[in-house]
Amino acid sequence: MTRITAGSWSDWLIYFFAGPELGDAIAGDLREQSATDRPYKRSYELAFVRSLPGLIQLGWRHVSPKRIGIEAVFAALALALISAWEVLVARVYAWPLAVEFFAFSPLSITATCKLAYLVLFSIGMSALLVGWFTLNATTQPSWRVRAQRLGSCSIAGLAPTLILLLNPGPHDGDPLFRYIQIVSIALIGLVTATCCRARLKPA
């Protein structure tokens, strides 16, 4: 397995689209092309920009329709579970729960509310993880793919929670928060699908 040695944003994009082995060859070729002793010398930046359409084409060719389907189902599942849990449970119960336990809490009412929210959200995330492992058991991906999925799942849960913690208020149902959450989960799903494509068999 080739080690990914991406040192710049352009390298990162190359590896992102082409995978580790092919990415190594492409990044090396772009560097070699810009070496001063080449008869057909090219500027690295220009050569990279010109290569982008080909790289994108290359990247998507690795993803089989089956895998796109599986990842899309996963992204939709994650989105549905997190949103459903947050809207139906955490948002409804976190505040009353916090008010109930405020008398025993050394924290302020807002902080207690957020703590209650975090606890409930963690339970929701645990439920999501059960679904995650079920999906893994069904599709039997590599451990690396499983780890990537776990990471994206955690980020999906962490990002909205952090936004919530940074924005004080008695209620957590801020519409902006909801939109940010939906977009972040969709992006995470997309990035996960693309990151996984190098390990997948061609369509």
Next chain:
Amino acid sequence: MPNEKFLGEFELIVMGALMRLGDAAYGVAIIEEIDHRTGRDVSVGALYSTLNRLEKKGYVEARMGEASAVRGGRAKRFFRVTRQGQTQVERSAIALHSMMQGLPAWLKGAQA
């Protein structure tokens, strides 16, 4: 065989470059060979996209080579035309030649 698709123009050019370069066919060398012979400035991304497609069709096979300082420590990827690929190049070249035959005299130079 009759239903098998012919190689595209750029695919044929890439296959020709691979056959000319032999064991020394890797990204930069292929690009320079194409530029030298056709004057076509090919991007690395376009080349690898085509090579990847040819590899999937079974016309080309790849192996990883050595890394060097000028490449930032990254390995080369060498390509070789397979027997199936050679047959396909022959088919496409014969078809192309057949189509060019009998065309006006000003095209003769392009055929040479």
